[in-house]
Amino acid sequence: MKAKLLFMAVAISVVLSGCGSSNNSNNSSEEPAGSKNEQTQTNTSGSTNSGDDLAYEKSAEPVTLSIGFKIPDDKLINGDTNDNNVASRYFESLTNIKVVHSWEAKGDDPFKQKVNLAIASNDLPDAMVVDRNQLRKLIDNDMLEDLTDTYEKYGSKLVKDIYASTKGMALEDATSDGKLYGLPNVAIEADAPALLWVRQDWLDKLKLPAPKTIDDLEKIAQAFVEQDPDGNGKPDTVGLEGDKQVVFGQKPNPNGFDSIFSSYHAFPKNWIKDASGNIVYGSTTPENKEALAKLADWYKRGLIDKQFALYKETQEPIVANKTGLFFGPWWMPYWPLADSVTNDTKAEWKAYAVPSDAAGKFVTHMAPVTDRYIVVRKGYEHPEAAVKMLNVFTRYERRQDPNTAEVKKLDDYAAQTGVHIRNYYPFDLLLDYSDAVVKRYNDVQKALKGEVDPATFDPDTKQVYDFTVLEKENPKKNMDAWKPAKAYELGGSILANEPMEKVFSVFYGMTRTMETKWVTLEKLENETYLKIIVGDLPVSAFDDFVAQWKKLGGDQITKEVTEIVNDK
Template sequence: MKAKLLLTAMAMSLVLSACGDNGGNGGNGGNSGNAGNGSQASGNDGQAANAGNEATGDDLAYGKSAEPVTLSIGFKIPDDKLKNGDTNENNIVSRYFESLTNVKVVHAWEAKGDDAFKQKVNLAIASNDLPDAMVVDRNQLRKLIDNDMLEDLTDTYEKYGSQLVKDLYASTNGMALADATSDDKLYGLPNVAIEADAPSLLWVRQDWLDKLKLSPPKTMDDLEKIAKAFVEQDPDGNGKADTVGLEGDKSVVYGQKPNPNGFDAIFGAFHAFPKNWIKDASGNVVYGSIAPENKEALAKLADWYKNGLIDKQFALYKETQEPIVANKTGLFFGPWWMPYWPLADSVTNDTKAEWKAYAAPLDADGKFTTHMAPVTDRYVVVRKGYEHPEAAVKMLNVFTRYERRQDPNTEEAKKLDDYAAETGVHIRNFYPFDLLLDYSDAVVKRYNDVQKAVKGEIDPSTFDPDTKLVYDFTMAEKENPKKNMDAWKPAKAYEVGGAVLATQPMEKVYSVFYGMTRTMETKWATLEKLESETFLKIIVGDLPVSAFDDFVAQWKKLGGDQITKEVTDIVNDK
């Protein structure tokens, strides 16, 4: 939980606000800028000023509605405390977006927290009492489509979607929109996740590696050799046998978006993809956790644990990052953003610490094989029959443009930034929809652009504000290493983690199914518990490796076979 909170508070304020195209065509640059404060309204209101020519493209996407429009939504209440009498429904953010669109957002209902919001959405679906628009998850989207409760947004999106939004969706190679499409009809506007967040990289104390004169890790044998050396050869030089080898987490694998200490990369090297639905060599849909390759990965991990190469205490830590920040380990798996957390704490506690990321271990063919996360998992939907579905699209246009730092109304947008700085309020928490879009390759593109600027190949003054900020932090870190951790975090996240993603080829495996089937709704929790307990017990030696076969048989018997049939039917119907 702490990792997620820190990523949200720190990385998302910088990392997830990635623009990705040098401030280029989002909002059509100069045209939208010239139409900004007021001239935009007069130029697009009813299109009278266009001498009878109907507005198109971004003029229409960002133009005000000719008449006031009311859009009722379901709203997730944030923790932020507003000032000056503002409310969740009427505040500096809502007023700004209304001034741009002439769309007044009202809250049909509010719910605090993810669970309460999900329950409210489920109740709205069950009672067939939907607000005009709301955010739903994948399973809720499926129910709404099956019950014919949603407006077809195909034409509305094509007509009113901004070029920026369309470019963001295009960065997923069509996968995001396809995920919200059924029978060639678009029923939702999806979020876009950053592709870089899925691979789990191997993070190594490079200073320990150099001290012990060890080569960078590539293979499983390399990893084993390094872990053994870190346990036995006093890499921190304190004269005590107090360092451990590879770290782990009691969850064993994350399956989609990783956090510190999952063993996902070990399973990937054996071509095992637990918690993902995959197709086997015969083309059959199978649950990745029961594939025979998992047994090989578990056997390897159990052997390492038995021989002390994996931290014997890994399943007992209250917080998984404890041995990392205490600098008792120099070897763990995690995503590219680890310098934000927990590595910033590691370096603060030991300024000699030098961490480097590797795409390792490689598989038998010398390739780094990784599962990927879904490109989307939330969707803005519009109830069937709502007269102004374009209102939801226009709202997505304007807050995405602001979020991506491409809002041409610079003075008005700056007021939001200043308000956030003065109050600590997160502006994005008051968007009408909890839905963020980014370029799928934002991290890789930002890394490449910043490195070119460092080499003098690109003028950093041409960067969008977020890329410029990473560049500035990178230069500050080069000038004064480890003197300012606020600079060190993004500089190293991109310079080290981003570099691996940008330069190392990867075999990327996507799950063929995300979501829940009818049987999963009642039996999945039991099956997940069985899986997690079995995997962990095999690794720590409480069960023999042969127990994996018993797990597979039990998983099938307890509903797994029926669920597999349901998933197969859904996949084959796509």
């Protein structure tokens, strides 16, 4: 289930946080059907096109691109197959690039195993998606094509603008010795902070002020437990919700305690630098002990839901409206809050960037800017094929494809069959602007104030604007409108307006010792944290955990991480 939740988080972010502002320069890539874009499709290989004319140019001769493909759960119809379907045929018609599947695998783990086997046997398809550690192995063994010049020549303006939104970090992450070896995905920056979500109607009923500090959060949790905020005369509401994962460490989901730890300047599951500048594993620093002590005290006093570690589905108490206090990212109105409001239309939720640290600042860890990459095997004759495929499916995904009639056919097909077109892109890798959520929120607010014309928006921003207007006119009457309207109104506004101290991990990869020791060390960490919180272990067990972690390989891993970071 956890993998499913993580997938949902990524999917929601990618689907609903598209390409940013109305005056973003990427809009210049839009062209009407039948214009210059269509004409360049018949250009010969000897053309002198450049920029987007070249990026979207149809190859004069057919090109074959073999890939490794992750099989989706969708059920195709009319005899379509994984490598011959409405999406693949459309992208081939645009590019004259025929994608064939060297192999297929269903699910993340089987796909990863297939990639590892391809690397070990030196039998790579022409292109495939790899993770950070696989990229490093391929580079170290000189198995990849240098894409530096190919990307510069064939990359579309849209793709380049999206990478530029990361301030160069995405491409840098795929670069070694000055050479670009992969085309990375881009994480949505807004997905990393864990905000505090509060039943505002309960808060108002009990006449409690908006929370700011750890102490405020404690008082609200106690009131929600003791003062019958739902007014049913029964002691059936709980305080702060939790998840047996305790912290997520990068991109949060509902009920993690990440922001509690961050308020103590503890960053578990991240590699950070201590006060002396030494690289340390964030789960082992003394600040974690303070956070664990606070959480253990709250749990003992009943301020944290006593059942939090036992729920089969972490969202159960939220959906059932038994809690009014939990942590989660900006997109919580999509899920699970839409279900909460459906079950109780009186429910009014609000997001807060709390708790603050001792200096009054909201501190949050951030996620890696990228973690997957399209790579091309060394020696493949047409590396531009991978870049061109990224160009066309990114343009379609970001709703900037000018071929209106064909796009409508794909949209209609998806609506009629339930098949997600993105699952049949040649590569399972999506691009969006890193600041997409904040850009969209700001644009919608300007339109609501009459400062900009919403007709000038890109399709994604226009849709959020339309849903926001619909929700304002008919509150809670259309949940399809309520979800994006509230996600941006509540979560997006916090991200756009609240100052945050953002802490990035200095290392996200896997070292040699981690490959054999990390599973054991993670299990030790997760179990220790959970047991301390629920009282199965004393807070002093944290010191024993740190000593054991170091002995079981942590010290060696820290040494390896330090060497890698210092060699950058």
